Amino acid sequence: MAVSMTRVPVREQEPLVRAKNFEEVCLGYSEEEAVAEAERCLHCAKPLCVQGCPVSINIPEFIQEVKNRDFKRAYDIINESSSLPAVCGRVCPQETQCEGKCILGKKGDPVSIGKLERFVADWASENGVAPAKTKEQRPERVAVIGSGPAGLTCAGDLAKMGYQVKIFEALHQAGGVLVYGIPQFRLPKDQVVAHEVENVKKLGVEIETDVVVGKSVTIDQLMDEEGFDAVFIGSGAGLPKFMGIPGEQANGVFSANEYLTRNNLMKAYLHYDTPIHAGSKVVVVGGGNVAMDAARTALRLGAETHIVYRRSEKELPARAEEVHHAKEEGIQFHLLNNPVEILVDDSGWVRGIRCIHMELGEPDESGRRSPVEIPGSEYEIEADTVIMSLGTSPNPLISSTTQGLDTDRRKCIVAEESNGATSRPGVFAGGDAVTGAATVILAMGAGKAAAAGIHEYLQKNKKH
Ligand SMILES: Cc1cc2nc3c(=O)[nH]c(=O)nc-3n(C[C@H](O)[C@H](O)[C@H](O)COP(=O)(O)OP(=O)(O)OC[C@H]3O[C@@H](n4cnc5c(N)ncnc54)[C@H](O)[C@@H]3O)c2cc1C
Ligand code: SF4
Incomplete structure (x- = not known):
């Protein structure tokens, strides 16, 4: 039977309905839809999709089990490589990873690998299937700093090997960027997210929240006084960058991180007591996933929302799906534009933003064409809120309180890619704390590599 070149469409909330609520946009596949989509997979002998997956999930095999309607087996196969499948199925940039390599993409639509992964993970959650705690118990204790995808993956993998693992998380809820x-x-x-965190706890991992390592306790204290044999740093890159333009200190200017944290973690969107300046006309500066999330949040809080980005559509770093959704929902894009000043009223509040038109010049070191200002092309956009989404870097708190821990010029912790080893024996690191802001799956991959590195280190340096 000829394979359909068109993927089974996934159901979504209508754009104008979802622009007014915080319910999930994508509704996922039903069982029949998932099986029909799985049937498009050719089960290639040399599957290119697996080469595109940073954690090498056995994609053809799990899809084969979806075809066979053995969803439990499909879940077990994914779980061998990924501890957060319901998250990855929703937020991974599949179009540039597994799906970007799928052979069917040469002539038509690639297999919807992400939506199938999500289906399997949701099926497992609805049917009470969870990874089992290992029987083997080892005496060594490992401290994991941060409960984002890097920390959760590292902790989960170590617990599966039988180690005693405790996560220390600065915020009051576990999950890192996935929650805040x-x-x-x-x-x-x-x-x-809470379900995936529970699955990691079921493996035996303990999580202590409200502990800021570097303030409440240092890495030296964890190792010398509290008896941890190794430490993994997965503290992310939560320090926002600003442009340094006039007016940036005005009331009504937020970093995207603060705006999203108030809304997500502190549930401002449910009209809790958390103060949030919803704004009636919001300008978001930037073009990444974070900018799309901030803009779509502002829209849902009732604002007319604009995105200002200095390059063209082709260079937008956000996932294609997020840009498409943002446009469908009515967000206005000002591409090839850059802010030069935030305009402030007499009482110190934002009243607008002055921008300048840009054109693309020669490629820079990233290979992307650099934006160049067009002289005399300044104009103003009226706004009462500006959200800066220009990227983030790691917070230097841990590196500045830990002796012998090398960092690079961006304040990222230096760690080996293959095993997470840092310059300090027994201390490992991975995820955004090492790479700077990146992706969930890369953080998970780094957590996995570090778990293997910690295992090797503990076996070589046995104390117990
Ligand atoms: C708004 C937004 C949208 C994104 N969208 C996507 C997307 O669609 N797809 C994608 O793949 N990626 C996306 N990313 C990027 C992705 O979320 C990150 O790359 C990933 O979460 C990094 O994981 P991590 O575990 O290294 O760090 P984080 O997820 O940042 O977790 C670090 C954790 O460490 C804790 N911590 C920090 N310092 C300390 C300390 N001193 N003591 C104790 N705990 C500490 C933090 O509170 C946090 O919980 C997005 C990021 C943001 C901000
Ligand atoms: S490359 Fe595409 S068709 Fe081939 S195994 Fe992977 S998902 Fe299936």
């Missing part, structure tokens, strides 16, 4: 950054309408918190 990515909004509810892309990644539901209770049904998906």
Whole structure:
């Protein structure tokens, strides 16, 4: 039977309906839809899709089990490589990873690998299937700093090997960016993130929240006084960058991180007591996933929302799906534009933003064409809120309180890619703390590599 070149479409909330609520945009596949989509997979002998997956999930095999309707087996196969499948199925940039390599993409639509992964993970959650705690118990104790995808993956893998693992998390809730950054309408918190965190706890991992390592306790104290044999740093890159333009200190200017944290973690969108300046006309500066999330959040809080980005559509770093959704929902894009000043009223509040038109010049070191200002092309956009989404870097708190821990010029912790080893024996690191802001799957891959590195280190340096 000829394979359909068109993927089974996934159901979504209508754009104008979802623009007014915080419910999940994508509704996912039903069982029949998932099986029909799985049937498009050719089960290639040399599957290119697996080469595109940073954690090498056995994609053809799990899809084969979806075809066979053995969803439990499909879940077990994914779980061998990924501890957060319900998250990855929703937020990974599949179009540039597994799906970007799928052979069917040469002539038509690639297999919807991400939506199938999500289907399997949701099926497992609805049917009470969870990874089992290992029987083997080892005496060594490992401290994991941060409960984002890097920390959760590292902790989960070590617990599966039988180590005693405790996560220390600065915030009051575990999950890292998955809870405080990515909004509810892309990644539901209770049904998906909390469930994935519970699965890691079921493996035996202990999580202590409200502990800021570097302030409440240092890495030296964890190792010398509290008896941890190794430490993994997965503290992310939560320090926002600003442009340094006039007016940036005005009331009504936020970093995207603060705006999203108030809304997601502190549930401002449910009209809790958390103060949030919803704004009636919001300008978001930037073009990444974070900018799309901030803009779509502002829209849902009732604002007319604009995105200002200095390069063209082709260079937008956000996932294609997020840009498409943002446009469908009515967000206005000002491409090839850059802010030069934030305009402030007499009482110190934002009243607008002055921008300048840009054109693309020669490629820079990233290979992307550099934006160049067009002299005399300044204009103003009226706004009462400006959200800066220009990227983030690691907070230097841990590196500045830990002796012998090398960092690079961007304040990222230096760690080996293959095993997470840092310059300090027994201390490993991975995820955004090492690479700077990146992706969930890369953070998970780094957590996995570090778990293997820690295992090797503990076996070589046995104390117990
Ligand atoms: C708004 C937003 C949207 C995004 N969208 C996507 C997307 O669609 N797809 C994608 O793949 N990626 C996306 N990303 C990027 C992705 O979320 C990150 O790359 C990933 O979460 C990094 O994981 P991590 O574990 O290294 O760090 P984080 O997720 O940042 O977790 C670090 C954790 O460490 C804790 N911590 C920090 N310092 C300390 C300390 N001193 N003591 C104790 N705990 C500490 C933090 O509170 C946090 O919980 C997005 C990021 C943001 C901000
Ligand atoms: S490359 Fe595409 S068709 Fe081939 S195994 Fe992977 S998902 Fe299936």
